[in-house]
Structure formats: C-alpha cells, structure tokens
Amino acid sequence: MNESSPNPRFLNRRTMLRSMLVAAAAVPLAACSVTEDPLAKQARSGDNKNYIAGDGAVQEYLPEKRSEPIEITTETYQGTPIDLAALRGKPVVLNFWYAACAPCRIEAPHLKELSEDFGEDVPFIGVNVRDEAEASLAFERTFEIPYESVQDTDGQIQLAMTKYVPLQAVPSTLVLDREGRVRARVIGAIEKGTLKSLIDTALTEEL
Incomplete structure (x- = not known):
C-alpha cells in the first residue's frame, strides 16, 4: 500500500464518529417538533383551516x-x-x-x-x-x-x-x-x- 494512502480503518472510525455527532445533534430538534401542538402551529402560520378566525x-x-x-x-x-x-x-x-x-x-x-x-x-x-x-x-x-x-x-x-x-x-x-x-x-x-x-x-x- 502507498504510504500516502489513507488508512481505511481510520476513515471508517472518522465516518462513524461524524454520523454519531450528526445523530446526537438532531435529537433535541426532533423532541421539540413532537411536543408542539400541530393545530396551534397551524394557527400561528395563518392557515385558517376548519375555522373562521377573527383578528382579536x-x-x-x-x-x-x-x-x-x-x-x-x-x-x-x-x-x-x-x-x-x-x-x-x-x-x-x-x-x-x-x-x-x-x-x-x-x-x-x-x-x-x-x-x-x-x-x-x-x-x-x-x-x-x-x-x-x-x-x-x-x-x-x-x-x-x-x-x-x-x-x-x-x-x-x-x-x-x-x-x-x-x-x-x-x-x-x-x-x-x-x-x-x-x-x-x-x-x-x-x-x-x-x-x-x-x-x-x-x-x-x-x-
């Protein structure tokens, strides 16, 4: 093997670590999306489905x-x-x-x-x-x-x-x-x- 070629085992470890970090960072975002009330989110977006709303x-x-x-x-x-x-x-x-x-x-x-x-x-x-x-x-x-x-x-x-x-x-x-x-x-x-x-x-x- 050429000495300048990357070690495949090192690449695999680095790839695995990067994947783990990405997955960990995504967890809080997923948790937030689960707890938000979808109908309340709809109202905040101005999408007036299934109701006729006033402006307060x-x-x-x-x-x-x-x-x-x-x-x-x-x-x-x-x-x-x-x-x-x-x-x-x-x-x-x-x-x-x-x-x-x-x-x-x-x-x-x-x-x-x-x-x-x-x-x-x-x-x-x-x-x-x-x-x-x-x-x-x-x-x-x-x-x-x-x-x-x-x-x-x-x-x-x-x-x-x-x-x-x-x-x-x-x-x-x-x-x-x-x-x-x-x-x-x-x-x-x-x-x-x-x-x-x-x-x-x-x-x-x-x-």
Whole structure:
C-alpha cells in the first residue's frame, strides 16, 4: 500500500464518529417538533383551516348601549347547573370554542391563567359549539382548564348571541358586567393582557 494512502480503518472510525455527532445533534430538534401542538402551529402560520378566525379585535360597550342581561340556563358537560342570573353581582367571562379550533389552543393557557388569577370573583364559562362530551373533556384535561363548559352543538346559545358573536367566529370571548349585560367582546384569540384589562374594568366600573 502507498504510504500516502489513507488508512481505511481510520476513515471508517472518522465516518462513524461524524454520523454519531450528526445523530446526537438532531435529537433535541426532533423532541421539540413532537411536543408542539400541530393545530396551534397551524394557527400561528395563518392557515385558517376548519375555522373562521377573527383578528382579536376588541369592542367595549358603554353602560347605556348595553343589551338586556343575558339569560342562559343549562348545565355543563360534567352536569353542573349553569344559571347566569344566579351569577349577577360578578362579571362573567364566556368563551366560545371547540377542540379542533387552532386559535382556541393558542389562547387556552391564557384563559386558564386568568381564570385561576380571578378565582371566584369572576366565573369563566366555556361554550363549546361543536364537540360531544368526550372531545371537550379531553381538551380540558390536556390544557388543565379549571372551569367547565356547556354544550352548544345545536347553536341555541350562539343564535341568541349573534349580535355579539358572529356564527362560526370561533374563538370569541364575551365579558359580562355585574348586571349580566355584555360589556366587551373579543373576536378571535384573546391576548392575556387585554382580557385582564377588560375584566379589571368590569370589576371596578360604576354602573
């Protein structure tokens, strides 16, 4: 063998080491891709498949421009009775959502944190517009949502609220004042700071 020729065994070891380093470097990237929610990624990319999303636009209503108190009497997927009239004296947050809605997944951690921050002072209620119990409860477990949702697959609640929540505009969020009237709405995924400000105002405003 020519003395200047590379040693085949040395080349094999070097090739093996290079392959091992490339494989090791790829592991963290693979782990990251597995943990990212694909529907949330879809929403961030602007690909509005399977839902009609708003842009997070906020509208607030002066007391003299607000509707009559909202009346909803139903029960949650867990069987808990819901009567908005019994919650008068507190602001209430109503969030319209469904499990396969990509922006709903983006806003879910913010809703969780805010509902925990405000606690019993501000009840949160989800209004699920598409899902049966299994899908809804699985979503709540995945995102550790502390409040319960009511089923509105027949569209009765949405139809009664079309003045504020356009059909298929999901997610949408309403903040009711202490008298049960719609004080503010957000069409599209909420920003945590914005919704917190709306709730704070609903807690302290003079009616």
